[in-house]
Amino acid sequence: MPHSDHSPSPARDTFASFPPTVPTAPLLRVSLQKLLDRDPEELDRCWKACCELGFFYLDLQNTSSQAIDGKALLQDADQLFEVMKGFFDLSVEEKTQYDFADKGSYFGYKGYGKGIVDAKGTKDRNEFYNISKDDILGLSEQLPSPDVLNAQRDLYESYIKSSHAVCMLITSLVSSRLPLTSSAKDNGGLEAVHKLGSVSGDQIRFVKAPPQEPNLKGVALGEHTDFGSVTVLFNRLGGLQVRLPDYIDAIPPATHGISSIEQQLCNDGWAYVRPLPGHCIVNLGDALVKFSDGKLRSNIHRVVAPPGEQAKLTRYSLVYFCRPEDDVVLQSMVEGGQEDEEKVTAKEWILRRALGRRKADGWEKSNGTEATSMRSSVKA
């Protein structure tokens, strides 16, 4: 059974083995320290990445700031990779006790094959465990969770606070550059709708994808845009792909040797994201597209089998999703922005999108801002 395999776990050194044979996405590398220092060039580069691709690397090394300690965040992430392995090693029966989808919640466990990856209802090939920020910070009731995870609440709290701070740094940068309406400015801009201490759908996600059959056009996690505002992602093996807009070219492979399946997986603008040690990947979600009336980009991405020799390894990833406060209406906050007919709150939006992907016929209803993501030019 794929979800109870004991294939080798990736250690830090597996970062080095990303193959030179596949095209990769040219994500900008942005320095956290320089952003904290308000380095004008770095702020410009980060803003550009948010508008053009909506994905960039954030270098967390060598930060000396009290505001956000990048090294501590990296250490928390390292520890959480171990914690999640301990959890995923539990029996399927035990893990399934923590699936709360039938109670209308996307927190807790999602078993292997219990989500869909396309409109045809094809089953996913990964497991998730979602931990609510509000649960950990005592803003909501504590959900049942297994002992192996309960023991780590202090670690989650530390990771949540640092990741949220990273998200707020990005949020405040884009808030300062967007032409916000005067009422949005008076109300405190984008930061004011993402307060750590307010009730929201913010969450940690643990992901495990076992090795996929090599002859399969395997998609572990179907193409999607993220539902919320800013995502902080740690992965160590390849497999994440972004679908590049037509104004951004992939970095060609350094050497020959791409497999025919990998080649097919790079059709239509798809390119692999190379994991970088010491960095997280930051990407923007649908809520920022809506608040900015499409000026910011929430790019389509998916997870396929890791490329090359990495395909034999089990892939883990760790995510923090920062989302608007539950009762915030997802609508334009910029001058001249289009009025959305539908006044949907962040809570309704996330529930619709997250739980729709758990139903065989839920694909269309659970779509987000993919159409905006596939537009062919940057909005002026």
Ligand SMILES: O=C(O)CCC(=O)C(=O)O
């Ligand atoms: O595992 C990854 O690298 C990406 C995961 C992801 O996109 C998600 O959970 O939304």
Ligand SMILES: [Fe+2]
């Ligand atoms: Fe995602």
